[in-house]
Amino acid sequence: MYDAGFGPDGISMRDAYAAIHFWCRAHVDDPEAPTGLGERARALVSALPEPADATDVEMRAVFGELIGGNLAWAYRKTDGTHRMAEYAHSALRGAGATQEIIDPAEREVLTASPMGPYLFCSRFW
Secondary structure (H helix, E strand, O other), rough: OOOOOOOOOOOOOOHHHHHHHHHHHOOOOOOOOOOOOHHHHHHHHOOOOOEEEOOOOHHHHHHHHHHHOHHHHHHOOOOOOHHHHHHHHHHHHHOOOOOOOOOOHHHHHHOOOOOHOOOOHHHHH
């Protein structure tokens, strides 16, 4: 289960996604971004839906990418309040998610999403 025991308790998925979205957009080209940050990761950040437009499955996919995919470079980064990992784990915990697994019906939704081609997990679909 995701219960990492830290982070902003009670944060909504949308608020957590917004924090991750805006931080990643602002920092993807920072000199402190990891050397070799792949084009796929950069493309994913560019393709992230705006927070008001993101679906629940898109937000969960982004949390999964942050925990162990193309956004993992941001896992320990902070916006000055919380680490990006804390936002992802707390949102998933608050939503009752026990894992970032995307089921087959949700995969279909994600393949139609602009960010679909850049998701790490899409390599295994």
